[in-house]
Ligand SMILES: NC(=O)c1ccc[n+]([C@@H]2O[C@H](COP(=O)([O-])OP(=O)(O)OC[C@H]3O[C@@H](n4cnc5c(N)ncnc54)[C@H](O)[C@@H]3O)[C@@H](O)[C@H]2O)c1
């Protein structure tokens with residue numbers, strides 16, 4: 508470990524796994540601004556000590572430590588929150604599911620580390636394919652008897668961020684900073700279902716069918732836009748760091764500072780609020796879904812019921828469900844029954 512200060516109190520310690528990567532570095536920089544974090548532990552199989560040394564000079568509250576290849580245990584020990592952007596990104600022509608082969612094992616090993624060294628931590632998963640990596644984390648924690656569905660989140664905030672931004676490009680009445688769009692389903696292609704009909708002022712209703720289809724498609728495939736533009740050099744990193752910091756800060760504000768009324772769309776295990784989701788689970792057979800979640804001290808305090816969907820959005824949701832099921836089964840089986848992969 509490379510430490511730049513002494514602080515053994517990890518009650519509000521945050522670990523970034525994959526901290527030296529394209530997302531990990533700017534995400535760490537953004538989280539270094541937080542007054543709610545006392546210890547920022549940067550773990551990566553390469554370059555973490557250098558990134559930590561650099562960030563540790565910034566005059567904000569947190570101590571920064573860097574942990575290399577063999578430092579997973581000391582990084583995770585007693586952590587409050589673990590954010591996981593570790594793994595490979597897409598290249599042009601790949602789907603997120605194409606990353607499963609490499610990223611599933613990386614995420615499994617990190618989840619094992621969480622189960623052993625910080626079993627009570629909030630786990631925030633960025634690594635793709637999120638629709639499958641979140642079930643992987645949950646199954647590992649279940650195997651260790653430490654699973655709390657209120658504490659595991661797939662970060663799908665980039666879809667929310669894109670929705671506000673792309674919608675604002677079509678209407679000057681939309682302030683992208685303050686307009687929050689609910690995005691349900693999952694985090695890949697057709698599983699991304701933006702509920703544009705809920706934007707105040709009749710925005711979606713004012714669009715032609717062609718405009719609405721084009722906007723929906725742009726949100727669902729916004730990731731591809733970046734992968735194509737980066738031309739082999741990876742996928743979204745800076746916008747993802749922004750989205751990841753927004754989501755992590757919301758979790759910390761609720762769980763550390765006790766702030767109430769915070770809501771984000773996020774991909775969760777629906778057992779996190781079994782009562783509110785019972786009818787939906789029975790109807791769809793889904794165990795995981797992205798939906799608006801209210802945060803509390805323990806993580807998920809409530810999963811909101813689905814907003815009223817337009818006919819267009821219902822069609823999108825109907826198309827999302829079968830693909831989500833395949834993604835979820837694949838992630839779950841990776842831990843429970845590898846013969847099915
Ligand atoms: N959820 C989202 O909306 C979203 C958005 C963008 C990217 N992503 C995903 O995030 C992941 C990371 O993307 P990136 O652009 O930062 O990639 P990157 O290759 O730039 O960085 C990944 C980092 O993970 C590290 N790493 C690999 N294996 C590790 C392990 N076992 N333990 C710790 N660290 C490990 C690498 O050394 C590297 O520094 C990808 O899977 C990508 O698809 C998700």
Ligand SMILES: O=C(O)C[C@H](O)C(=O)O
Pocket residue numbers: 596597603635665729730731733734742743
């Ligand atoms: O598109 C990707 O592969 C990365 C990420 O999931 C995104 O939505 O930008």
